[in-house]
Amino acid sequence: QIHCFPNPFNSELKIESSEPILNYKMVDLLGKLVQEGSFENKRLNIKTDNLIQGIYFLSIETTNGFVTKKIVKE
Numbered sequence: 001q002i003h004c005f006p007n008p009f010n011s012e013l014k015i016e017s018s019e020p021i022l023n024y025k026m027v028d029l030l031g032k033l034v035q036e037g038s039f040e041n042k043r044l045n046i047k048t049d050n051l052i053q054g055i056y057f058l059s060i061e062t063t064n065g066f067v068t069k070k071i072v073k074e
Contacts, residue, residue, distance in 0.1 A: 002060055008072040015044040019062040026051075026058050026071075048073060 002017045015021065023038040024046070034051060037044075051073050058069045 002062070002067050002069070004058060004069050004071055007069075008074045009048060010074055011047065011049050013046045013048055013058075013071065015046065015058075015060065017042050017060070017062055019064050022061045022063065024058060024060045026056050029055055029057075 002015065002021075004013060004015050006014075015024070020040050020042055021044060022040065024036060024044070025033060026035040026046075027033055034056065035046065035048075037046070053073050056071050056073065058071050060067050060069070
């Protein structure tokens with residue numbers, strides 16, 4: 001189970017997972033990669049100051065597979 005909060009977010013997005021997060025990719029509505037990272041933690045704080053207001057899709061890979069979440073930057 002994966003939680004992304006707050007949603008909508010401003011300058012930081014937090015992710016919590018019951019399994020270790022291996023990596024993440026964030027794309028905009030056009031499918032352009034805007035941010036990515038690799039980790040092995042169950043909690044992440046992603047800085048999002050560089051992103052413009054809008055809708056994004058966050059793809060998260062854990063040890064059990066992939067999950068995609070719709071997130072909104074205010």
